[in-house]
Amino acid sequence: MAESAASPAPAATNASPSVSAANSKEPSRAPTPVNAPIEKPPDDSSKLKTFLGILRRFMGVSDIAAVRFSLPAQLLEPTPNLEYWNYLDRPETFVSIGDSDEALGRILGTLRFWFTKDLKYVKGKPCKPYNSTLGEFFRCNWEVEDTSPPLRHDRNSAPSSSAASTTGEKHVKVSYLTEQTSHHPPVSAFYIDCPEKGIIARGFDQLSAKFTGTSIRVMAGAHNLGIFIELQNRGNELYQLTHPAAYLGGLLRGSLSVSVADSCFITCAKTKIKVILQYLEEGWLGRTQNKVEGVIFTYDPENDTKTKIKDVPEKDILGRVEGCWQDKVYYTLGSQPFTKSSEKHLLIDLNPLFPVAKIVPPMEDQLPNESRKFWEGVTNAIVNKQYSLATTLKQEIEEKQRQKAAERKVADKEWQPRFFTGALTPVGKPDLTPDGEEALRGLHKDQWKLEPNKEYGA
Secondary structure, X not given: OOOOOOOOHHHHHHOXXXXXXXXXXXXXXXXXXXXXXXXXXXOHHHHHHHHHHHHHHHOOOOOHHHOOOOOXXXXXXXXXXXXXXXXXXXXXXXXXXXXXXXXXXXXXXHHHHHOOOOHHHHHOOOOOOEOOOOOOEEEEEEEEEOOOOOOOOOOOOOOOOOHHHXXXXXXXXXXXXXXXXXXXOOEEEEEEEEXXXXXXXXXXXXXXXXXXXXXXXXXXXXXXXXXXEEEHHHOOEEEEEOOOOEEEEOOOOOOOEEEEOOEEEEEEOXXXXXXXXXXXEEOHHHOEEEEEEEEEEEOOHXXXXXXXXXXXXXXXXXXXXXXXXXXXXXXXXXXXXXXXXOOOEEEEEOOOOOOOOOEOOXXXXXXXXXXXHHOHHHHHHHHOOOXXXXXXXXXHHHHHHHHHHHHHHHOOOOOOOOOEOXXXXXXXOOOEOHHHHHHHHHHHOOOOOOOOOOOOOX
């Protein structure tokens, strides 16, 4: 699904044949020829049949994500990948991670953020956005109330939290910058910053995917080591959040769905606290239950060998996690297992939550390689149901990118990202260039103007 608050996709159902940037409030649309033929949009079932037919060509391919095959426009949602792929569906949970004065409270805050980062999949169907092009970038802000409730971290005391999170009187700005730093392999770098709360997050996004015949298994690629969150007001505590493998199913029955059946980890070497989360996909009779269970415990960062819940000694357990990652998730304090008589606390209720709207630069302040501006012609054609035109425009973009890559190869020139110091390095935690730092400072002040690129990748 395209993000309901940020993507132009919802407007497509009401668009007239001549919708364009001139008469639309959507900043991601631009004029396309009004004389291009209007085509009947395919329904979800026919979309999936076409998609499945294309995927069958990749049976046995170890990583179809690296192939970067081109899909016809009618199979795409009109939203750029860099805009769609972020972890801040509920940024208020991100800004509250460091509020607690206790280490256990901060790991619970990290867990609360974790279960909201992919709300787009909980609230809607998966979608295929545009493939990012080399050097393409996206930036935005969120303005959120600092209202996340405090989390109890001790049986005998009230939870500790910042005053802002308790009263909800303060608005906090979160800024986001991401850039496609590599095309082969396809990798993007991202940086999230909230100076008011002293919290940053960064990482590389790269997916690896394999088609099994009935579903697509999606895993983190070799350069994707997870999300790294740093709490600058807590002695620069660093939290690493790794990604579990997910499955895109429903290909045969014509209804896409995301399921998870894997383990992932949250670690903080400074506080010596670790979380193991185990996702359970199937229940009795093969019914999907979307359950998650986990354990919070003390560990030795120099000898980090425990990867299964059953391997954790009871004496090291600080708390447990259990629930449905599409509904409600609870936690208990202490080592006792979840039972009907357990004193369990609500970590997060996802039912009333939906993705929060982004604040993006006006189109006139966007650079040619900025995601919404870069894809505006394709987006507008899809919105206006001019699928043949959209496919043609998309193919022109792809061909131009190939030409640019060939020119660099002839000149023996390696592409350098503009906002990040390396395409794939430093390992796991990308650093900003001076241009990246300047772009971020501009976001903090709602100043959108940037100098044009000296070179474009696509």
